[in-house]
Amino acid sequence: MKIKCVDVVPLQIPFEDGSPGEGLMPTKWTKLDFALVRIETENGLVGWGDGFAYSCRRATVAAIEDMVAPLLAGRELGDLAALNLELQQRLHLHGRYGITTFAISAVDIALWDLKAKAEGVSLARLLGERPATSLPAYASLVRYGAPDLVRSFGAKVVEEGYRTVKLHEIALEAIAAGREGVGASTKMSTDVNCNWSLEQARKIMPEMKRLDLYWVEEPVFPPDDAAVLGELQSEYGVPIASGENACTAVEFARTAPAIRYLQPSVTKVGGVSEFLKVCDLAEAQGAKIMPHAPYFGPGYWATLQLMAARGICEQFEHLYIAPDAYLDPSIPLPENGMVAVPDRPGIGFEPDPAVLDRYRI
Template structure:
């Protein structure tokens, strides 16, 4: 691909892939969550090269597809891939009327990932290599779903440890499941807790006091709303439990507001939400300047998974990779994205490292 390569087609491809996770059905946004909704972004240039991205779309795929194809595509077609930074600026300015955070930024994120995939493919290097990275193996942690039942949490924790994971993340909002996991894991296995913004400040104070003895590696998004950075700062100072947040923070501007509030010990940008690779790199830079740890949020199974792995491979710190502890019915990348003994091999092919399986796309594509 030459410097003059132009985008000639933009396609948003929605998929729905059922999964199992070893526990009862998961309720999310008023419905049972039984399938991964993935919106792939496919960009093709006039040279025939194809770039792939992923826009966050769990329970919102139709809106994300519409944002990409009805709004963003008009900006992208006939643009030079080498003008990636200008494209991102134009998209953010042009789409801000629909919100700086949320659906519009999910769409922009997927497009940006695809543009970086094209850029790295043109250089015949992986994205991580292009960013100066050399890590080929990443430690992975098992990110369990929300089970609510202490017995199920204990079973899944034991199962993850038996499968080689040395770090466990829970998605629970009460004390008993956390203590059940700690009892099974023992004192040596780090346990993170993601509350998904379930508590008020008063509830957080009450429960965090009970969690002090659990020796959490970090406590993630403890309060509602997630942008209440002053509350995070207060809780961080009061209990000494490391606070993590960022999966619901978009753009480096909002992250810098969070950093300036002294709200977190661990920043968690999500490449499919934050604004893609471009914004992720700005977040990482801002965090590094403030000596804040970056541990990306990545409960994904599409190009967002690969982009996160490539980004971590280029980071100076040893950062664990989040792997949702579930079994999708099909994989876009075969077994290449399955950690072995708690370690993930970073794909070394050009761009994101791998392209999605066209047969899986054909079988699981949703025609809304």
């Protein structure tokens, strides 16, 4: 089965989240960017993927079109992990990680989608003998900044049935307000996005212990300093999570022995092929996988399939926002803190052409 063509569909979909829209991205964040990939084989089968595109859509699209797609035309669908490594090697002059790997991630997801479709099974069934049919999901709240907003949104998602909540707050007052909102029995974490200095982290980590955090995510910069992250985890007794910005299993090999939760992001790490390697690495080191998945395109669906196939993955991340539209209206959203895993062939994603036409850039 040969690849006939690789096409990229750049998209942008507005969303609402009840926040000022500031703090998580370099600029105000009110729109979801997509670098959607469509790969068609010579026999008419279509696979879908996407590469990380938030605030970097044009760069990711260009990398797919100019660097990756020309290397795929006419190729046979064979050993996808080997093809992934070949792409990494042939493109390493453009940078081992970042945008190059985002582009490789996009096509790798689409190729695995095709492989499972060719077998007539879901990706989860292709990868696992007895995949899960539903997964625990946590509400990943945006950064609100104001303690009253953190408190009210925390209470809101708990009322909706979530049993785990992640904040993106960096101030102690806001994190404490989150605990008040979600209550003592709800698991709660916070993603610091590398905003604390090491000195600040040492002052605030005892409070994270007092507030019984499930994990603290990327507390300091750089987020892959295994020695510092491991020291914070062991000294203060709060699990540390990191890895959402890491590319390939090579980067995770540094942090896997030191921290509790590894966070591969399928649209960044190198796609399905590298995500699976990170799972193997975590199993070997006694860590757990807490995937990074604040997405609503193929990355969302691929993450569900991978988690269903690999039991080492703990909870599914659902970004708590309201997009104007979903690329695939049948997207399985969490209900009462659980999300169903689609059992359609491939990753289960089939976009609505009308949505693509409306939001195409």
